[in-house]
Amino acid sequence: MRYDAIVIGSGISGGWAAKELCEKGLKTLVLERGRNIEHIKDYPGYANDPWDYTHRGQLSRAQLKENPLISKAAGYAEDTAHFFVKDADHPYVQEKPFDWIRGYQVGGKSLTWGRSCQRWSDFEFNGPKENGYAVDWPIRYKDIAPWYSHVEKFSGICGTAENIPSMPDGEFLPGYEFNCVEQHLRDSIKKNFNRHYITGRWAHLSEPAPIHREQGRGQCQNRNLCMRGCPFGGYFSSVTATLPWAIKTGNLTIRPYSVVHSVLYDEKTGKASGVRVIDAVSKETIDFEARIIFVNASALNTNLILLNSTSSRFPNGLGNDSGVLGKYICFHNYRGSMGGIMPGFEDKYYEVRKPVESVIPNFRNLGKQDTDFLGGYVIFSGAGRGRGSAAIPGQTEGDEGIGASLKKSLSEPGPWWVYMYMQGETIPKETNHVRLHEEKKDQWGIPLLVTSVGYDDNDDRMVKDFLEQGEAMLKAAGVINIRTLDTHQPPGLDIHEMGGVRMGLDPKTSMLNAFNQVHGCPNVFVTDGACMTSTGNQSPSILYMAFTARAVDHAVNEMKKGDL
Numbered sequence: 001m002r003y004d005a006i007v008i009g010s011g012i013s014g015g016w017a018a019k020e021l022c023e024k025g026l027k028t029l030v031l032e033r034g035r036n037i038e039h040i041k042d043y044p045g046y047a048n049d050p051w052d053y054t055h056r057g058q059l060s061r062a063q064l065k066e067n068p069l070i071s072k073a074a075g076y077a078e079d080t081a082h083f084f085v086k087d088a089d090h091p092y093v094q095e096k097p098f099d100w101i102r103g104y105q106v107g108g109k110s111l112t113w114g115r116s117c118q119r120w121s122d123f124e125f126n127g128p129k130e131n132g133y134a135v136d137w138p139i140r141y142k143d144i145a146p147w148y149s150h151v152e153k154f155s156g157i158c159g160t161a162e163n164i165p166s167m168p169d170g171e172f173l174p175g176y177e178f179n180c181v182e183q184h185l186r187d188s189i190k191k192n193f194n195r196h197y198i199t200g201r202w203a204h205l206s207e208p209a210p211i212h213r214e215q216g217r218g219q220c221q222n223r224n225l226c227m228r229g230c231p232f233g234g235y236f237s238s239v240t241a242t243l244p245w246a247i248k249t250g251n252l253t254i255r256p257y258s259v260v261h262s263v264l265y266d267e268k269t270g271k272a273s274g275v276r277v278i279d280a281v282s283k284e285t286i287d288f289e290a291r292i293i294f295v296n297a298s299a300l301n302t303n304l305i306l307l308n309s310t311s312s313r314f315p316n317g318l319g320n321d322s323g324v325l326g327k328y329i330c331f332h333n334y335r336g337s338m339g340g341i342m343p344g345f346e347d348k349y350y351e352v353r354k355p356v357e358s359v360i361p362n363f364r365n366l367g368k369q370d371t372d373f374l375g376g377y378v379i380f381s382g383a384g385r386g387r388g389s390a391a392i393p394g395q396t397e398g399d400e401g402i403g404a405s406l407k408k409s410l411s412e413p414g415p416w417w418v419y420m421y422m423q424g425e426t427i428p429k430e431t432n433h434v435r436l437h438e439e440k441k442d443q444w445g446i447p448l449l450v451t452s453v454g455y456d457d458n459d460d461r462m463v464k465d466f467l468e469q470g471e472a473m474l475k476a477a478g479v480i481n482i483r484t485l486d487t488h489q490p491p492g493l494d495i496h497e498m499g500g501v502r503m504g505l506d507p508k509t510s511m512l513n514a515f516n517q518v519h520g521c522p523n524v525f526v527t528d529g530a531c532m533t534s535t536g537n538q539s540p541s542i543l544y545m546a547f548t549a550r551a552v553d554h555a556v557n558e559m560k561k562g563d564l
Contacts, residue, residue: 003029003253005555006275006290008260008305011108013528013544014296015238015246016151020552021294022251029288030243031258031277033297034104037111039239043229045079053078072493073101075112075227083112083227091448093437098451099492100300106256107239108298109495112227115203115235116539117157118359118378119148119168123366124536127425130367131374134328134428134534135504138514141168147546155236155545156212158356159201166376167198167361167538173206175199179350181342181383181416182358188477189360195473197381200359203236203542215241224355235355257281259444262309263293263318263524271523271564272318278444292523292555292564295501296548299529300434303329303500304449306526307436319518322508325501327433329453330535332494333377333424336466340474340482342383342416349385349413357382360420360473362537364465373461375425376537379470383418418479422466425537426491427458428499453491496540498532516551523564525551 004026007017014030021028040046050056057078064071067087076084085102092100103109122141128134145168152171160175176199178186186197204220205212217233217240226235233240246252257280264287266273274289295302303326309318317325362376432454436447467484474482491497504510507519516531518524527548529540558564
């Protein structure tokens, strides 16, 4: 069958590609390798209480034994396991330890993402050129800023305008208020360090605008049960927002259970002609044709698909004239965390179970290097009260004892506790790469992906700096019993894998141009994490959305001119 456009993947960027393409009148096919998901209908347990689950929401020994990898993922639990890929179902080869967290269903990981939506600044876009790593980004903040606004208005991002150069303001719904201890932290950090402590920017409808009501979404109820799937549509996902919007146009076809084998290349036209799919159930091979193709399979799967898309013209993977396909894989550094007890404030509590966290914007290496490492880091933070002090490294629920001491602790609010953890930039390196295994294949006959990705000395120095600076900020605020932790966890658990199909100015050193087009195959676009030239320190999902909307606009304009 032939379509105007094919989108590979239905997650955050794939959903946006579908919406934008369909709105512009293109008959669009979305290919999803997993099952179909319908809003509300396929959110089992969205209204359940903990006692409705056999293990009260915790993982059983059997689950932990069968899934040692995925069980480490943030959000994976008895009540959310249905949205994550089990270890045995989709193997890969770890040349170096790498925890690849996947969610194969319509909506992808947009159903389980962290929902943090800080904008990049020119500090991030300028970083590679100024500091001599990776390659120069082909765009700057001014190029993407209007598209940030475009996707923010539709998605619904809450936050507060702060006029911070390293974290530009956006189109915000009302931000969440601080509780009393968070207010104290904000004031102390500003006074003692001249740093910002803000509510952050999150994809939650704190106060829905008319566009969100039109989508059928409602106000966030602050249940903090987001990863079960939100029946109110209170947070942004493909399933609640972009895909239903695309369906309403009459231009969208979604095909679940479609494992993409490769993008097909036409030697005569010098363009991609379509996509080869293996039906996940029947194992039948089917070819779909289209004028333009958006590859949004999630960063590592996008690398896999393009590496497997070989032809006489591209024997080493589609568009891989530069030889960089699969290389310069990078991620975010989450190894450092800390927490402690905040004395006082015992006469206060809080009313809202916030699904968001506070943020300390990056304060390192802004325009000039002022540390012994490259890049910077954002700090996520929060404060709460109760016997639940599991946010403090090394401390878990139940530290209060058993028997009479436990009963007594349950009857009292407990102390206030505070936590911080880092999200740090990592520097892209050629040695950090993925490739196809020469012999091993999956159940559909597609080569397994080999991951060879690791940390370096720059990452170690950044963790050390965060642990020192974070502890200093907590101590200055009066926090006691501070525990700090470097997990030394393998890459992957950040779920922010990026690169391998990077953007750049020069086709000799990059895969994509400024509009996310493959240099050597201009009707193929990549706008998920694979397109990233560097990681920055901000959460990347909102940037993928903006890249996608911008690339679709460019693609459709090129089609109208007859250039695609």
